[in-house]
Structures are given as C-alpha cells and as structure tokens.
Amino acid sequence: MDVTPIDAAAPxxxxxxxxxxxxxxxxxxxTVAFVALRLAVALNGHTALDVDVWWDAAMAGIATPVGVIxxxxxxxxxxxxxxxxIGVATTIVxxxxxxxxxxxxxxxxxxxxxxxGAPMAAIIARQRPADSLAETMAxxxxxxxxxxxxxxxxxxxxxxxxxxxxxxxxxWVVLMMWSRTYLHAHWLxxxxxxxxxxxxxxxxxxxxxxxxxxxxxxxxTATSA
Numbered sequence: 734m735d736v737t738p739i740d741a742a743a744p745x746x747x748x749x750x751x752x753x754x755x756x757x758x759x760x761x762x763x764t765v766a767f768v769a770l771r772l773a774v775a776l777n778g779h780t781a782l783d784v785d786v787w788w789d790a791a792m793a794g795i796a797t798p799v800g801v802i803x804x805x806x807x808x809x810x811x812x813x814x815x816x817x818x819i820g821v822a823t824t825i826v827x828x829x830x831x832x833x834x835x836x837x838x839x840x841x842x843x844x845x846x847x848x849x850g851a852p853m854a855a856i857i858a859r860q861r862p863a864d865s866l867a868e869t870m871a872x873x874x875x876x877x878x879x880x881x882x883x884x885x886x887x888x889x890x891x892x893x894x895x896x897x898x899x900x901x902x903x904x905w906v907v908l909m910m911w912s913r914t915y916l917h918a919h920w921l922x923x924x925x926x927x928x929x930x931x932x933x934x935x936x937x938x939x940x941x942x943x944x945x946x947x948x949x950x951x952x953x954t955a956t957s958a
Contacts, residue, residue: 750947753940756891760936767875767929770922774874779859785920789862792915801866804915807908808867811878816843819885827892834946835892838939839885846884846934850877850927859923867918876919876927882909883931891939906931 773782781789809815820843827836854872861873886902910924919927 750943752891753943756936756940760933760940763929763932763936767926767933770926770929771874774857774859774922774926779857779874781862781920782922785922788914788921789864789917792917793864796915800915804912807882807905807912808878808916808918811882811909811912816878816881816885820881823885823889834942838892838942839888841942842884842888842935842938843881845938846880846931847877849934850875850880850930859920862917862920864917866916867913873919874923874926875930876910876913876924878913879906879909879919879924879927880931880934882906883928884935887932887935888939891935 810819820839824836824840827833827839851872854874854877857874858871859874860871861869883906886899886906890899890902906928910928913919913924914921
C-alpha cells in the first residue's frame with residue numbers, strides 16, 4: 734500500500750520576492766509625486782518655481798572655480814556616453830556571471846527611463862537657468878542625468894541587496910543632483926523630477942521582471958516534477 738503523502742508529488746512552490754510589494758508601492762508614490770510636480774511646473778507656466786530661484790541663487794552664492802571642476806566630474810561620468818558605458822558594462826558583467834535576469838533588468842530600466850525622459854523633456858521644453866555652465870537647450874524637465882543615475886542606483890540596490898550599495902547609490906544620486914544645479918544646468922525641481930522618474934521606472938521594471946522570472950521558474954519546476 735502506497736503511504737506517500739498527498740503533497741509529496743507536488744512541485745515545490747517558488748516563493749515570491751517579498752520586496753516586490755514594497756517596490757510597487759514606492760514606485761506608485763514616486764509616480765504620483767512626479768505628476769504633482771509636473772502639474773506645479775505647468776501651472777507656473779514652465780518657469781522657475783520660487784524654490785528653484787532660491788536654490789539657484791544659493792548655488793551661485795557658494796560657487797568657486799574648484800567647486801565647478803568637481804561638479805563637472807559627475808556631470809561627465811553621468812552624461813550620455815558615460816551612462817551608456819556604465820549601463821553596457823553592468824549588463825555584460827551580469828550576463829557573464831550567468832545572471833541573465835539581472836542583466837535584462839539593468840538594460841531594460843536604463844532604456845525605458847531614457848525613452849520616457851528624453852522625449853518628455855523635449856516636449857515640455859522648459860528653459861534652463863540663464864546662467865547655465867553646461868547645456869543651454871530647452872530640455873530642462875526632467876533631468877536626464879539624475880533620472881539615469883537614480884535608475885542605476887535603485888536597480889543595483891534591489892538586485893545586489895547590500896546596504897553599502899544603497900548607501901553608495903544615494904550618495905551618487907545626491908551628488909548628481911547637486912552637480913546639475915551647481916552648474917545651473919537644471920532647476921531644483923528638474924533634478925527632483927528626474928529622481929522620481931528614476932525611482933518609478935526602476936521599481937516597476939524590477940518588479941515586472943521578478944514576476945516573469947518567478948512564473949517561469951514555477952513552470953519549469955512543474956514540468957520537471
């Protein structure tokens with residue numbers, strides 16, 4: 734007589750990442766905050782908000798030649814070419830280490846945040862500060878540098894699950910936000926919007942890929958059982 738428990742033949746359940754719900758909530762809150770900030774900028778005629786004018790003046794007040802040189806470092810590293818290099822390199826590292834899902838998460842997040850942010854900035858066509866030391870094109874809102882920096886920081890934090898990665902990511906994002914406003918390339922609201930965009934895109938993409946990954950694992954487990 735077969736006394737094997739009923740559940741013995743059932744395939745093991747692939748546990749869902751408990752952080753997914755938190756990531757989705759954070760992403761949703763970031764999206765709402767972004768929309769609210771976008772509305773505030775629109776209602777202000779796409780001109781600088783009071784806080785933007787105050788912050789721009791504050792950055793001008795503490796400007797020094799050495800500070801400008803230091804501010805250019807994250808601006809260059811986090812520029813278009815720099816971010817492409819970082820994104821491709823990170824994707825390749827995960828792929829070589831046989832972590833294709835993580836490679837896909839990094840590549841998809843960066844591609845999506847750029848695909849959303851760049852056209853949006855061109856359509857909104859918000860003027861940059863008149864004393865900009867960097868870009869002068871009317872593509873100020875949101876800050877692409879900050880959006881990509883935030884996306885990479887959040888994605889790597891979620892993937893690697895290390896406190897030091899989160900700390901380094903926060904430092905990098907704050908440094909980028911300071912750099913872009915210190916060089917008067919963006920208003921404060923631009924870099925805040927970029928950070929919110931990066932948070933929303935990275936958390937949603939990571940959560941979506943986690944769902945696909947878990948369901949595929951469950952199907953493979955059920956098939957091999």
